[in-house]
Amino acid sequence: MRPVNEELKSEILNISKKEFLEHGYNKTTVRSIATSLGCTTGAIYRYYKDKSAIFDALVKEPTEMLLKQFKETSLNISSYSEDVQVKSVPEMSANEFDWMVDYIYDNYDVFQLICSASEGTKYETYIELLIEIEEESTNRFITTLKKSGMLKSNIAPLMSHILANTLFSGIFETVKHDLPRNIAMEHMHTLQQFYWGGWVRLLGIE
Numbered sequence: 782m783r784p785v786n787e788e789l790k791s792e793i794l795n796i797s798k799k800e801f802l803e804h805g806y807n808k809t810t811v812r813s814i815a816t817s818l819g820c821t822t823g824a825i826y827r828y829y830k831d832k833s834a835i836f837d838a839l840v841k842e843p844t845e846m847l848l849k850q851f852k853e854t855s856l857n858i859s860s861y862s863e864d865v866q867v868k869s870v871p872e873m874s875a876n877e878f879d880w881m882v883d884y885i886y887d888n889y890d891v892f893q894l895i896c897s898a899s900e901g902t903k904y905e906t907y908i909e910l911l912i913e914i915e916e917e918s919t920n921r922f923i924t925t926l927k928k929s930g931m932l933k934s935n936i937a938p939l940m941s942h943i944l945a946n947t948l949f950s951g952i953f954e955t956v957k958h959d960l961p962r963n964i965a966m967e968h969m970h971t972l973q974q975f976y977w978g979g980w981v982r983l984l985g986i987e
Contacts, residue, residue, distance in 0.1 A: 790828045792818060797835045801894055806836060807901040836902050840895060843888040848910055851881065855918035863929035866922060875973055882952070882969045886962040896956045908949055915945040919980075926984060933985025940983075948976055 796818045800809045811832050815822045829835045854877050858870065885892045899905045919941045926932035951972045955965035 793825055793828060794839055798839055798890060801898040805898050805900060840891045840904060843891045844907055847884055851911060852914050855914055859921045863925050866925055878969055878973055882966050892956050896953050908953060912945045912949050915948060916941045934983060936983060
């Protein structure tokens with residue numbers, strides 16, 4: 782077995798990331814990566830079986846971590862009593878999304894790839910997975926309000942999806958527009974205020 786050239790392996794990822802961001806996944810080829818790197822396609826295939834494996838190596842760990850943490854936090858919020866949820870959801874949600882924005886910006890290149898270069902990969906529906914978690918969390922909260930008699934209005938199930946979609950579209954717009962972290966965080970706080978304020982009015986809670 783030939784020894785692994787860690788420097789070359791790392792450089793393949795660096796160059797591939799640039800190629801994906803510039804041309805998108807579908808228009809990037811192993812040959813174009815090799816040309817930019819100045820090596821043979823065989824040198825790349827030694828470490829990655831195809832371009833999907835390269836993309837996976839670039840984004841897999843951070844994207845899975847974000848999904849895992851977001852799901853765990855959402856379930857944790859749902860575990861509290863009705864009264865605590867109603868009183869604490871705004872603060873808990875704000876903390877949750879502050880963490881999310883920081884995590885996205887700590888792994889900025891990864892989420893740039895997700896936003897602008899993932900079409901054609903298994904990650905092209907990644908944001909939909911986050912929307913699904915938010916939608917499920919919202920529906921659990923609505924169920925809690927119904928059980929406690931605190932719900933003043935009926936909400937169509939599709940509305941949870943529409944609003945969750947709006948929220949996450951807003952979050953990732955900061956990446957699509959290449960905003961600095963501090964501006965992204967300011968926008969996130971404004972979006973959270975708007976989002977929660979809208980839910981308060983729709984659900985008729987104080």
